Amino acid sequence: MLRDETILFTTEEAAAADADSVGRGIEIAALMERAGYAVAASALRHFPEARKIAVLCGPGNNGGDGYVAAKVLASHGCNVAVFSWGRSSVEGAARDARERCPLPIEPISAYAPERDDLVIDALFGAGLTRPLPEPVQTLIEAVKLADASVLAVDLPTGICGNQGRMRGAAFDADVTVTFEARKPGHLLMPGRAFCGTVEVASIGMPRRIVEQHARSVSVNNPKAWQIEYPLIEANTHKYRRGHLAVFSGGRSHTGAARLAAAAGLHAGAGLVTVGVPPDALDVAAASLTAVMVRSVSSRLDVEQWLSEAKIHACVIGPGFGVGETIRDYIEVLAAKPCVIDADAITSFSSNPGQLFATFKNIGSPYILTPHEGEFARLFPDLARNDSLGKIERARLAAARSGAVVIDKGPDTVIAAPDGRCLINENAPPWLATAGSGDVLAGIAGAHLAQGMPAYEAAAAAVWLHAQAAQHAKRGMTAEDLVTAIPSALESLNPL
Known part of the structure; x- marks a missing residue:
C-alpha cells in the first residue's frame, strides 16, 4: 500500500x-x-x-x-x-x-x-x-x-x-x-x-x-481540496465560470491589481473586471486586454456596480492604498466572497475588530492573506505570544476573525475558523519576489468566483501558486508566475 x-x-x-x-x-x-x-x-x-x-x-x-x-x-x-x-x-x-x-x-x-x-x-x-x-x-x-x-x-x-x-x-x-x-x-x-x-x-x-x-493537521496538496475544485464542463460558458472583481489603486499604483486580475483569469474565472479610479482608466485599459475595466471612485460607485453586474467574488488590497476609502468599499463588498489582501489588511490595523465584525454580521466567506508583518497588524497579541507556533496562531486568528487565514511564508499555513489546518510544502524559494502575493490573491479570488468554499479555495490557491513557481523556474518575475499558471493547472489532471 x-x-x-x-x-x-x-x-x-x-x-x-x-x-x-x-x-x-x-x-x-x-x-x-x-x-x-x-x-x-x-x-x-x-x-x-x-x-x-x-x-x-x-x-x-x-x-x-x-x-x-x-x-x-x-x-x-x-x-x-x-x-x-x-x-x-x-x-x-x-x-x-x-x-x-x-x-x-x-x-x-x-x-x-x-x-x-x-x-x-x-x-x-x-x-x-x-x-x-x-x-x-x-x-x-x-x-x-x-x-x-x-x-x-x-x-x-x-x-x-x-x-x-x-x-x-x-x-x-x-x-x-x-x-x-x-x-x-x-x-x-x-x-x-x-x-x-x-x-x-x-x-x-x-x-x-x-x-x-x-x-x-495535514500537508496541503490536491487530495485536500480536489473534490471541490471546479471542473470545466462541455456546456460551460464564461458567466458560469464566475465573474471576479479586482479593485485597483490610483494611476501610479495599478500594477498589483493588474497582476491579481491576470492571475484570476488564468486560474479559471470566466470574467475579470478591474475597478479603477477615473484617473487610472487609461493606464489600466491600455495594459489589459481580456480583463475589463470599470471606473470606480466612491462607495456609491461600488454599490451601483454590485447592483448592476453579477459579481461572484472580489479581491481588494493589492496596490489600493491604505485609508478610509478601502474600509468603505469593504463594507459593501462584504456581501460577496472576498479576498482581503495587502493594503486592505493594513487599513484595519488600528481596529481589526471592525473588519471581522463586518464579515461576521453579513455572513459572507472571506480569505485573509497576511505575511508576517501584516499578521502582526491584525493579530498583535498572537504575533507577540512566543509560546504559539505558526499552526496555533493561524488557527486562533481564523477563529477570531471568522476568515480562512493564509499565514504566508516559506511554510505557509492555511487555517479555517472550524480548526482545519494545512501546511504547504511545494513552494520553491524563488517564489519570494515582488508581486507574488498579488498573484496569490488573484488565484484565490478566481477560486471563490467559481464557487469553491473559502478553505478549499485558499488551499488550492496556495498549492497552485507554488506549483506555478516551480514551472516558472529560478529568476522568474511575478509576470512569469502568472503565465505559468496554465502549466501548473496541468498538474491537476485528470481534475
Missing part, C-alpha cells in the same frame, strides 16, 4: 498511536526494533564512506531506536561507538534495548567528533519542549565545527516536533528518518531547514491506527 504523504502526526498524536498499537497487541519493543533497523538501513545506504559511526542515545524511546541501530550496524561490520545522555533515567523498552546492545556505552561528554564521522542523533527526537541542556548544545556545536555527517532519528535534536522551533541549538541533519508519518516540525521553519532529506519508514503500525490519530 502506498503511504499517504499528506498525513502528519503531532507529537501527541504519535504517542497516542503508539499507545493504541500496544493496546491492540503490538509490543512497543517490536516497533522500536523495526525503527532501529530502519535507521541502520538508512545509515548504510546514505553514508557508506563513514569511518566511524557515533550513535548518540537519549533517555527515551528515541534513544532506544539508537541502541537498536547501533547493534545492527555493528553486526554489519561497521565501526560503531555508542554515547548516552541520561543513562540512569532510561526506562521501559529503551532500557531493554540498551541492555541488548553489545557495545560499550560512554557518556556523550566522551565523544570528540571528527570530519569523517557519521553522527546518528537519537537523543531527544520530536518530543522536545524545553531548551537543550548546555552539554548537548556544546556537543552540537562541536559536530558542526567538525563538519561530520548527521542522521537524525525522528527529528533533529533541538527541533520542536509540533512547532518546528529551535530549542537553543539543533543538529543540522543530512538525513532524518521518521516513522509512519512526518511531524509538523519537518515542514515548519526553521525546523525544515535542519532536517535534510526526510525519509518516512513504516515500522508495522496498522494503517487504520495512523489514520485514526493523525487528524489535526
Whole structure:
C-alpha cells in the first residue's frame, strides 16, 4: 500500500498511536526494533564512506531506536561507538534495548567528533519542549565545527516536533528518518531547514491506527481540496465560470491589481473586471486586454456596480492604498466572497475588530492573506505570544476573525475558523519576489468566483501558486508566475 504523504502526526498524536498499537497487541519493543533497523538501513545506504559511526542515545524511546541501530550496524561490520545522555533515567523498552546492545556505552561528554564521522542523533527526537541542556548544545556545536555527517532519528535534536522551533541549538541533519508519518516540525521553519532529506519508514503500525490519530493537521496538496475544485464542463460558458472583481489603486499604483486580475483569469474565472479610479482608466485599459475595466471612485460607485453586474467574488488590497476609502468599499463588498489582501489588511490595523465584525454580521466567506508583518497588524497579541507556533496562531486568528487565514511564508499555513489546518510544502524559494502575493490573491479570488468554499479555495490557491513557481523556474518575475499558471493547472489532471 502506498503511504499517504499528506498525513502528519503531532507529537501527541504519535504517542497516542503508539499507545493504541500496544493496546491492540503490538509490543512497543517490536516497533522500536523495526525503527532501529530502519535507521541502520538508512545509515548504510546514505553514508557508506563513514569511518566511524557515533550513535548518540537519549533517555527515551528515541534513544532506544539508537541502541537498536547501533547493534545492527555493528553486526554489519561497521565501526560503531555508542554515547548516552541520561543513562540512569532510561526506562521501559529503551532500557531493554540498551541492555541488548553489545557495545560499550560512554557518556556523550566522551565523544570528540571528527570530519569523517557519521553522527546518528537519537537523543531527544520530536518530543522536545524545553531548551537543550548546555552539554548537548556544546556537543552540537562541536559536530558542526567538525563538519561530520548527521542522521537524525525522528527529528533533529533541538527541533520542536509540533512547532518546528529551535530549542537553543539543533543538529543540522543530512538525513532524518521518521516513522509512519512526518511531524509538523519537518515542514515548519526553521525546523525544515535542519532536517535534510526526510525519509518516512513504516515500522508495522496498522494503517487504520495512523489514520485514526493523525487528524489535526495535514500537508496541503490536491487530495485536500480536489473534490471541490471546479471542473470545466462541455456546456460551460464564461458567466458560469464566475465573474471576479479586482479593485485597483490610483494611476501610479495599478500594477498589483493588474497582476491579481491576470492571475484570476488564468486560474479559471470566466470574467475579470478591474475597478479603477477615473484617473487610472487609461493606464489600466491600455495594459489589459481580456480583463475589463470599470471606473470606480466612491462607495456609491461600488454599490451601483454590485447592483448592476453579477459579481461572484472580489479581491481588494493589492496596490489600493491604505485609508478610509478601502474600509468603505469593504463594507459593501462584504456581501460577496472576498479576498482581503495587502493594503486592505493594513487599513484595519488600528481596529481589526471592525473588519471581522463586518464579515461576521453579513455572513459572507472571506480569505485573509497576511505575511508576517501584516499578521502582526491584525493579530498583535498572537504575533507577540512566543509560546504559539505558526499552526496555533493561524488557527486562533481564523477563529477570531471568522476568515480562512493564509499565514504566508516559506511554510505557509492555511487555517479555517472550524480548526482545519494545512501546511504547504511545494513552494520553491524563488517564489519570494515582488508581486507574488498579488498573484496569490488573484488565484484565490478566481477560486471563490467559481464557487469553491473559502478553505478549499485558499488551499488550492496556495498549492497552485507554488506549483506555478516551480514551472516558472529560478529568476522568474511575478509576470512569469502568472503565465505559468496554465502549466501548473496541468498538474491537476485528470481534475
